[in-house]
Amino acid sequence: MMIIPNSTEVPISEDEKDILQEVMNISFGQVAAELAEIIDVLVVLSVPNVTVVPGKDFQNYLSKKLKLSPPFNVIEQSFSGKLSGIAFLVFSSESGKNMVAILDEEGGEDGIQGIDQLEKETLMEIGNMLTGACVGKIAEQLDEVVYYTLPRVILNSSSSLIDLVDKDSVVILVKTEFQFADNDVSGFLFLITNQDSFQWLKEALHRYIEQF
Amino acid sequence: MINKILMVDDSEVALKILKRCLPTDKEYECVTASDGAEGVEAYKSEKPDLTFLDLTMPVMDGIEALEIIMNYDADAMVIVCTADSQKKVYDKVMSLGAFMMIKKPPSKESIKAAMMQVLQRLKESLRNNESSL
Amino acid sequence: MEENQVIDTVDTGIVIFDREYSATYWNGWMAAHTQISENEILGRSLFDFFPKLKNPRFLRSCKAVFAFGNLAFFPQDPYGYLFSMKPVEWFRSEFKFMQQSCTIGPIRGEGKEIERLFVSIRDMTEEAAYKKKLVALTLNDELTGSYNRRFLMNFLEDELYRCRRYNRPFSVIMMDIDHFKKINDTCGHPFGDEVLKLFASTVVRNMRKSNRFARYGGEEFVCVLPETDSEGGVGFAEKIRKLIEELPLSYKQSQVKITSSFGVITYTDDINDIATLMKKVDDALYKAKESGRNRVVVAN
Structure with a gap:
């Protein structure tokens, strides 16, 4: 295991970061293509951005960098295996509503009592699909298999985002912006991984580039 | 007939992978550019026989670069490299005049097959030019 | 061989199906709770027996698992159930259908290609009733x-x-x-x-x-x-x-x-x-x- 004495130190070389970036590009590009086929709308995933953030600055980073103002929807999901961590999707409540409209042709007929329920179902489905696809594709590129837990949907969260990060840890953050159907739905996907997993990831990246 | 190859990609790693996938039967002169704008400039100054173009890049993306290159030289042979093979993306780049699209990551096989097709096309257009003379 | 016995008697429903949604495996639990035997359903479309299963959400989830190899979840809250069947204690259950938590996952062939999917089905009727009661108590x-x-x-x-x-x-x-x-x-x-x-x-x-x-x-x-x-x-x-x-x-x-x-x-x-x-x-x-x-x- 790698020990990082100074939390601002980046535990990844520029070369490794480049490879990771390219693996992400490829993975997310494939995800966009296949997802578009499944849900039948144009899907755009931005070039993923890899950042290392000290745990104590995480909350601050989210509110400053994301400029997302509450209320928003959050979908949290853990994954485990050699590549392990937490994925979470964040998007505005407005986007959540639009997502229901995109996916459920017959949506809305449930009346007022049904809207939250419908939204929850849709978000759980799409969140699971998006994280599963992104994490799965990265793992696939690196020849690994990942296990997932049940996603957790938090509707209209207005409080501070999440307390899932240990203040003393280092968070390896992969951020991507996604858009469905010409902007009707957009948000962020974060992958947070721990240092053990990151060590494996680094080795896998070297193996990856060697195969060409 | 393919001597000079221009590779446009913002990722050093992607360029490295692409170079490693080129056929080893001969030495190619490789020119690289790291965004769309640089790619367009390099195309104009280097006049490559073949261009590999990434789509998602900063400054100027591949779609825009493709459009400018094809306007500048209607005979440009451009192969778009992307992991995002959505039909809508494919239709877009083909309508702009790309020669073909290949999926990322490339492999020795996919690059070889693509270059065979490029050679075929170059031969055909050469023959057509000759017969029309 | 031993594994097969376990899969057949475990208190979880296991269904395996191919890209055409034809059943290729139907465990003992499924047979017992649906009154549909393995012989009846093998080789036939799941939708012949469970027409409501053919809904956009289930189909999308299956396509996604085929494409990405991830797991798709249908927890009792909010989905209720996937395969309609009577609750075990139907005579006194407040639910018309057995409440289920289901998971869909990939099964890969030798070439690592995903050829089939499995669904595991857990009976959550009792938990759901209990949860309902607890919620009522607190509210x-x-x-x-x-x-x-x-x-x-x-x-x-x-x-x-x-x-x-x-x-x-x-x-x-x-x-x-x-x-x-x-x-x-x-x-x-x-x-x-x-x-x-x-x-x-x-x-x-x-x-x-x-x-x-x-x-x-x-x-x-x-x-x-x-x-x-x-x-x-x-x-x-x-x-x-x-x-x-x-x-x-x-x-x-x-x-x-x-x-x-x-x-x-x-x-x-x-x-x-x-x-x-x-x-x-x-x-x-x-x-x-x-x-x-x-x-x-x-x-x-």
Whole structure:
């Protein structure tokens, strides 16, 4: 295991970061293509951005960098295996509503009592699909298999985002912006991984580039 | 007939992978550019026989670069490299005049097959030019 | 071989199917709970037996698992169930169908290609019933059986959010039994409790299904009326006021007349939070009391 004495130190070389970036590009590009086929709308995933953030600055980073103002929807999901961590999707409540409209042709007929329920179902489905696809594709590129837990949907969260990060840890953050159907739905996907997993990831990246 | 190859990609790693996938039967002169704008400039100054173009890049993306290159030289042979093979993306780049699209990551096989097709096309257009003379 | 025995007898349903949604495996649990034998279903489309399964969400999830190799989850909350079947204790279950938590996952062939999918199905009927009971316990007022304050505040929060988002009207009525302390003092607490129960049941019996009625505290109650404008809100409050006034109550052979006061508020977009809303409706109720009780006052 790698020990990082100074939390601002980046535990990844520029070369490794480049490879990771390219693996992400490829993975997310494939995800966009296949997802578009499944849900039948144009899907755009931005070039993923890899950042290392000290745990104590995480909350601050989210509110400053994301400029997302509450209320928003959050979908949290853990994954485990050699590549392990937490994925979470964040998007505005407005986007959540639009997502229901995109996916459920017959949506809305449930009346007022049904809207939250419908939204929850849709978000759980799409969140699971998006994280599963992104994490799965990265793992696939690196020849690994990942296990997932049940996603957790938090509707209209207005409080501070999440307390899932240990203040003393280092968070390896992969951020991507996604858009469905010409902007009707957009948000962020974060992958947070721990240092053990990151060590494996680094080795896998070297193996990856060697195969060409 | 393919001597000079221009590779446009913002990722050093992607360029490295692409170079490693080129056929080893001969030495190619490789020119690289790291965004769309640089790619367009390099195309104009280097006049490559073949261009590999990434789509998602900063400054100027591949779609825009493709459009400018094809306007500048209607005979440009451009192969778009992307992991995002959505039909809508494919239709877009083909309508702009790309020669073909290949999926990322490339492999020795996919690059070889693509270059065979490029050679075929170059031969055909050469023959057509000759017969029309 | 041993594994097969386990898979066949384990208390989880296991179904395997191919890209055409034809069943290629159907374990003992599935056969036992659906009354469909392995012989009947193997090689046939799941949709022949479970037509409701052919819905966009299930199909999308399967496509995604085929494409990405991830797991797709259909937990009991919110999905209820995937495969319709009777609950094991159908004779006393409050659910018409067995509540299930299902997971769909990939099965890879030798070349790592995903060729088939599996679904595992767990019976969650008992847990769901238990959860329902627990929820009821934490959200209901023990004496009157109506919702409690905790439920009310959550419901109002949702309702306010919904109204702002979908631009729909809603009204809130705050009601209070007049001189309740005096009733308690002269007739005793058991009688007071009966009055509270009677008051609550009168409102609940007369309100719409989409309305929510809660005991706010002591002898104070709140009724939330979604999709109701001011006129509708006042009309309902007036109706209740009259009904309460006419309740045939007696204590030790002598007639007891009770009255109640009402504050009504209808959502307008200058109301930003629940605290403001409750303050305004409380003020209206106070005015009703102050100006002589047994009346309805609209908040301004």
